Amino acid sequence: KNQVEQSPQSLIILEGKNCTLQCNYTVSPFSNLRWYKQDTGRGPVSLTIMTFSENTKSNGRYTATLDADTKQSSLHITASQLSDSASYICVVYGNNRLAFGKGNQVVVIP
Amino acid sequence: ETGVTQTPRHLVMGMTNKKSLKCEQHLGHNAMYWYKQSAKKPLELMFVYSLEERVENNSVPSRFSPECPNSSHLFLHLHTLQPEDSALYLCASSQEQGNNSPLHFGNGTRLTVT
Numbered sequence: 001k002n003q004v005e006q007s008p009q010s011l012i013i014l015e016g017k018n019c020t021l022q023c024n025y026t027v028s029p030f031s032n033l034r035w036y037k038q039d040t041g042r043g044p045v046s047l048t049i050m051t052f053s054e055n056t057k058s059n060g061r062y063t064a065t066l067d068a069d070t071k072q073s074s075l076h077i078t079a080s081q082l083s084d085s086a087s088y089i090c091v092v093y094g095n096n097r098l099a100f101g102k103g104n105q106v107v108v109i110p
Numbered sequence: 111e112t113g114v115t116q117t118p119r120h121l122v123m124g125m126t127n128k129k130s131l132k133c134e135q136h137l138g139h140n141a142m143y144w145y146k147q148s149a150k151k152p153l154e155l156m157f158v159y160s161l162e163e164r165v166e167n168n169s170v171p172s173r174f175s176p177e178c179p180n181s182s183h184l185f186l187h188l189h190t191l192q193p194e195d196s197a198l199y200l201c202a203s204s205q206e207q208g209n210n211s212p213l214h215f216g217n218g219t220r221l222t223v224t
Contacts, residue, residue: 002152032210043112043200043215044153051210089153096208100152 003027003099006090010105013080021104023073023090027097035064035075036089038103044089047075080108113137116201116216123191124224131186131219133201139214141207142184144176147198147218159184160207191223 004025013019025033032051036044048057048064050073056065061078077084087103114135123129135142144156158166159178173195175187184201198218205211 004152034212041217041220043114043116043202043217044213045112045215046212049210049212093210098155098213102150102152 002101004090004092004101006088006101006104008104009102010107012107012109015080015082015108015110017080019077019080019106021075021077021088021090021106023075023092023101025071025073025090025092025099027071027092027094027099029094030068030071031093033064033066033073034091034093035062035073036091038087038089040086047088075104077106080106082108082110084108112214112216114201114203114214114216116199116219118219119217120220120222122222122224123188125191125193127191128187128189130188131199131201131221133184133186133216135182135184135201135203135214137203137214139203139205140181141204142178142181143202143204143213144184144186145200145202145215147200153200157186158207165207188221191221193223196221196223 007022034049035047038044050066052068063076066073085108089103090101092099117132141160146154156170157176162178177185200218201216202213
C-alpha cells in the first residue's frame with residue numbers, strides 16, 4: 001500500500017471556482033510535506049514545503065494546510081485559472097525517504 | 111527554465127538499441143536523481159548521486175546504467191529495454207541529499223520502447 005494517498009484522483013472545475021485537494025499519509029517519522037505542480041509535458045515544480053510545526057502556508061492562490069496529528073494535508077486553489085490545469089503531487093519526507101502520491105489531476109474549464 | 115535540463119525530450123527506441131539520457135543542472139547542487147514516472151503510478155526513485163558518488167540504487171534492472179561524471183551532469187544509459195520501460199524519465203537535483211531541500215526537476219525524457 002502506498003504511504004501517500006491523494007484524493008480525488010481527478011476533478012474538473014469551472015474557471016474562477018475554488019477547489020481543495022486531499023493528501024493522507026502514513027510516513028513515520030515525519031519530517032516535512034511538499035506539494036508539487038506538474039504541467040503536462042513538464043517536470044514537477046515545488047509549490048510549498050511544510051514542516052511539523054506549520055499548519056498552513058500560502059503561495060499566491062495556493063494554500064496548503066497540514067495536520068500532523070491526523071497525518072492529513074490539503075491544497076486549496078482559490079479563484080482557479082486555466083493555467084491551474086495540472087497534476088498536483090503530494091510528497092512526504094520522513095525516515096530519510098521521499099514518498100510520492102499518485103497526484104490529483106485538475107482540469108480547469110472556461 | 112527550471113535550472114535542470116534534460117535531453118532528448120522524446121526518444122523512441124527498439125528493444126535491441128542502446129541510447130543515453132542526459133541531464134545537466136545549473137544550480138550548483140550536490141545531489142542528482144533519476145526518477146521513473148509511469149501513468150497513474152507514483153514517481154519511482156531509481157538512482158541517487160551525492161557529490162558524484164552513487165548513494166542509492168533502488169533495485170533497478172541492470173539494463174539501466176547511470177553515470178555521474180561530475181556534480182553537474184548525470185546520464186542514464188539504456189540497453190535491451192522492454193516495452194514496460196516506456197515512461198517519463200525525470201532528472202532532479204537538490205542542494206544536499208537526504209535533508210529538507212526541495213527537488214528541482216527537469217522536464218523529463220518521454221521514452222517509448224517498441
